[in-house]
Amino acid sequence: MPGRKTSDDVGMTSDIALLTEDLTKFYGQRRGIEGLSLEVRAGEVVGFLGPNGAGKTTTIRLLLDFLRPTRGHSTVLGLDPRRDKAALHRQIGYLPGELVFPGRDKAEDLLRFFAAARGGVAWAQVTALAERLDLDLSRSVRTMSKGNKQKVGLVQAFMHRPAVLVLDEPTSGLDPLMQQEFLAMVRDASVAGQTVFMSSHVLAEVQQAADRVAIVRDGQLAAVERVESLGKRAVRAVEIHFHDPVDPAEFSGLPGVSDVVVSGPVLKCTIDGRIDPLIKAAARHEVVDMLSAEPDLEETFLSFYYHGEGAGDASRAGA
């Protein structure tokens, strides 16, 4: 059921970092986000997942008062994004999805501007973050690669130790090593009591860092789940290359295995839940190669929520 709240929700505003109620934004006829009701508790890390154009960025911009809602309202740290904008933004670290820096300053000068605009930031904090992300502050942001720009964006979002971090696709452009470093930064922030609300379309990165995920599709909240329960239903695409041709019937009956396609010695299927039965069955043959990939979230994970399964605790038979 869309918009379902978890049973252990607390009604206290002091405990809630982000709250949206029936938040709706239409751009003329075009839908941005519709009827979003969501609560993020203080100190929580929430991933905001959905395919492109689902309304993630719209939601984030509504929370920051870059957009004004058509209907509904939101509060951040108990404050109104519009009325208390100046006070609120002091406590928010924001990373835009489309990062464009004003001016052609060196990274250092740009960050000094952000520090001054936010009422002063300990410079050691900035250099520590830059060092952590392996970022050269003496270069001009205009000449930086996308990944390095993203690092500057991350530094400015984290530098003033905000109570709430709102990050729009924070790992885009980062190499895998830096993605791990970023996720470590998120975990550290969470330990320090900061709330993190990050959008993404990659399930894996959210799974590593988040406590809960909220999934949007077509502008509506499809599900809010704890990450632990996501892991159980992780769907994988598996491809096994055998030495000799195999019989599809051997595999199609296995629990959790579906979409079995055999072409000669190559077996392709998707598996939902434990992979063990498939491995045991495959072990009866000579295996040349085996590939297991987490499928694209947009294709598989969301379709899971939309094809009769619904949200909540429903799990597939045999999973």
Place this chain on the structure above:
Amino acid sequence: MLPALVRKTWRDDRLALIGWAGGVAAFTGIYASFYSQFQGAAELKQDALPQGMLDFLGIADMLSPAGYLQATIFSLVGPLLVLMCAITLAARTIARPEEDGGMELMLANPVTRASFAWQRVAAAGSALTGIAAIPGILLMIIVPWIGMDIPLSNVAAASAGLVALVWSFAASPSSLAPPPENGLPSSRSPVALPWPRTWPTPSAACSTGGTGCAGCHRSTTSSAPTRCTPAGTRPSFSPSCSSVRQPRPPESSCSTAATSVCRREAGGLRFPAATSTPTRNSR
């Protein structure tokens, strides 16, 4: 200490500012110091040009020192130069960062939208005032130095006029910055921007004199684009507006003089056409 955004604006624009200041200074310096050499040719030039051309170029009299400065610096090229600078810089205050996306991070700082706009405009405006004052300041030195016979108070007055001209033109591009594409106010939420979304055309603004259709250009805090028609009613033909060649002039208490504004609004246009230069000066 100046607000960070003001300093940032100056720093981002510094190359342009230095360039324009240098250009304006060179232009003024070169023209003014040619005065003594030019005197011999002045009469020749003035006689060679037909009166219509002289009028067009704003040349009244090339022979007197004041006439020379008027003809060279204060009438055509000088104002053009500073106006080009003014319009370029003013468009950078809000319109350009909105367009290229750089505004998002600036707005993510703890500033309200109104103070963001004011700080940007104040930074650009003060820089522009400086540039527009350059001819005056230079002439204050050059005029006594080369012995031109003009009271310095007249130079100061001309220079002040140039500054005022720059201000009135700089105000239009900065105030006409389109609202953020995604920031269009919805029908229910109040207008989100600190500047009005519609400017009356100069003719309408002047002719109505703030009366007759005052509701047409209510701004900033009003909800939804205001119209002359009462909320919810479609504009329909009305005899009171029939003097205007419009198939569906808005029905309201508008005087005909104000219909240019009303018509735009009823037609859903948010900004005056580019050809009509709205003068919203610093009055």
